[in-house]
Amino acid sequence: MDLINGLPDGVWQPCPRCAALLHRDRLARALHTCPECGHHLPLRADDRIALLVDPDSFVEHDADLTAADPLEFTDRMPYPQRLARARARTGRADGAVLGMATIGGHRVALVVLDFAFLGGSMGSVVGEKVARAAETALDHGVPLVAVSASGGARMQEGVLSLLQMAKTAAAIRLLRDAGVPYVSVLTDPVYGGVAASFASLGDVIIAEEGTRAGFAGPRVIEQTIRQPLPAGFQTARFLHEHGHVDLVVRRQELRGVLARLVGFCAAAAGTSAGSPVATAARRPSRAPGHDDRPERAVDAWTAVGRARAADRPTVRQHIERIFGDFVELHGDRWERDDSAIVGGLARLDGSPVVVVGHAKGRDTRENVANNFGMPHPAGYRKVMRLFELAQRWGVPVVTLVDTPGAYPGLAAEEGNQSAAIAETLALAAGLRTPVVAVITGEGGSGGALALAVADRLLIQENGVFSVISPEGCAVILFGDAGQAPVAARALRLRAEDLGRLGVVDEILPEPPGDPERAAGLVAEAVGRLLRQLAGVPVEELLAARYRRLRGYGVLAPDGTATGSPVAEPWKEGAHV
Ligand SMILES: [Zn+2]
Known part of the structure; x- marks a missing residue:
């Protein structure tokens, strides 16, 4: 190169x-x-482009766009003189390079900021090029890739440069509305007005290794709080840990990662562009090979034990077995990356999907790291972000449910766990793309339900789904956790019970001792249902989903009393 x-x-x-x-x-x-x-x-913009795009594929647009001096600004030298120097030094008219290129054979609109030009600062020209890049992506229906390196807004253009933040954010908003993907790449450094506008609005945000990014720089913060900052503050790792960026990628791997993302987007655009209309089955048939003869049914407490078994495949293992080309995405874009939720982009039979699930661990160490698959509010915000990404890109969602429940803790309450779950339920109910949910283990309470609002709900033979854990139920209703086996039976939480209650559409068999084959049956069922749902117009899909959700519950024939076959905890004054 x-x-x-x-x-x-x-x-x-x-x-x-x-x-x-x-x-x-x-x-x-x-x-x-x-x-x-x-x-x-540091890399110059031209080197950056050479590094990222297919050889000789870049065609530059608007190379000569130049800034005016509307404020007639002078600091140590007049702004025009400062611009002239920067031009002479960089051979560039201003601090951004805009054009079209291919990455991994797929067309993209590309805009790259050049830190060597007045610190990559965003004035009218940089803002204009970012907006034009977004509009080019929109016109051609190709993804936008923006590579930032900037100290922030360009002071010499005053409030006009501040307004570039609003302009670029508005342009990205158009992409979102049109479902055109946007990948934002942060390279060292990204601060101020660039960080607080288009750079932070990517559907997927990648930080190059070693990047520092934030709104205020460390010196300003230290002067304000009069305390030293922690080591590693605002580094790429810090951003990742706090849920601000999806991926931290070494420069050597950046082109490959972008090619995978852009390839996924191209596949998504292909599938959402009108596949042949298939008729969704009103009532999906049971999975082939399944039968629920009584002798196969196990005791409810045994079922709970199986759903929780330490050697049961985790959602991560299911993802490995069921999907291909998984790109894990991270973070809620607010404050955290909750490792109790795993999610990202993947392929099922080659077709793009967004997959989201609860992440238990395979051993004690992993379980502790993942909080035993019990999400905090940040986990549900991550789920919502991924749901919205799927909706914008027009790809279906597959959820894998396996949690004892949402985490009951102090920080979770302070973070508004209730609202996080409630907002996830409401979002899923109206999500404008097909959703298929599979309970692969424990479906515990509202924390599980947040991932189980779907067009089709499946359960593996040894999964359970319940309003409360049998132990919790036993304490509340029997005053004795030792009554958990009795409570388990009363709760009707086994797969066959759920089938009878009309809660699940299919029960997926689990051939004993053969988790590979069990995963294969999940893949087969999910793939089949997604193919059916792909042909349903979105308004019909949403109407059917609403009817489905509306239909949950059993009323007595005269409509005055509940006929629910489960226990009635409200009569005991207990709430779960
Ligand atoms: Zn070195």
Whole structure:
């Protein structure tokens, strides 16, 4: 690759982090990362483009767009003079490069900020190029890729540069409304007005390794709070941990990751562009090979034990077995990445889906890390973000349910666990794309239900689904946790009970000792149902989903009393 990154006149350059003396050619071969310590050095926009797109595929637009000086601004030198210097130094008219290219053979609209031009600051030209990039993506129906590196808004253009934040956000909003995908790539550094506008609005946000990003910079914050900041503050890892970015990617892998994402988007656009209309079955048949002869039915307490068994496949294992090409996405974009929820982009029989599930662990260490599959509010906000992403991109959602319930803890209550679940239920009810849910283990309470509002609800033979854990029910209704087996029977939580109550559409057999085959049966059923649902016009889909949700519950024939076959805890004054 022919990189022209600005080395000083010399052939040798010290690594800013580890001080290793690096030869220009060696550095270029390593894409301007330090071969000794991995530190990522700055890249000029042209080098960045060469790194990301297919060779010779980039066609630049509006290269000559130039800034005016509406404020007649002068600091240490007049703004026009400052611009002239930056132009001479960079060979660029302003701080952004806009054009079309292909990545992995798929067309994209691309805009790349150049930090070497006045710190990548966003004035009228940069804002205009970002907006034009979004409009180009919209016109061509191709994904937008924006690569940011910026200190923020350009002060020399005053409030007009502040307004570029609103302009770029409005342009991205058009993409969202039209379902055109947008991938935002953050490269060191991204601050201020760029961070607080288009750079943070990606459907998927990637931070290049070593990137620092935030609204206010560390010096400003330290002056304000008069305390030293923690190590690693605002680094890519920090952003990932706090749920601000989906992925942290090394420069060497960036093109490959983008190619996968853009390929997924192309496949999604292909599937949503009018597949042949199939008729959804009014009442899906039971999965082939299933029967619910009484001798197969196990005791409810045994069923609970099986659903919770430590060796039962986790949702992560199911994802590996059922889907291909999984790209895990992270974070709620607010404050956290809740590891009790796993989700991302995947393929089922080659077709794109968004998959979301509860993540228990395979052992104690993993279980502790994942909070035993019990999400916090941040987990449900992550679910909602992924649901909305699926809706915008026009791909169906598959959920895999396996949780004892939402986490009952102090921080979860402070974060409004109730509202997080409630908003997820409401969003799922109106989601303008097909949703198929599979209970693969424990379906515990509202925390499970948040992922079980669907056009079709399936359950594996040894799964359970219940308003409360049998232990919780036993304590409330019997005053004795030891009565859990009795409570389990009363709750009718087994797969066959749920089938009889009309709660689930299909019960998926689990051949004993063969989790691979069990996963294969899940894949077969989900794939079949998604193919049926794909042909249903969205208004019909939503009407049917509403009828389905509206139909839950049993009333006595005269409509005055509940005929629910489950226990009636409200009569005991208990609420769950
Ligand atoms: Zn180094």
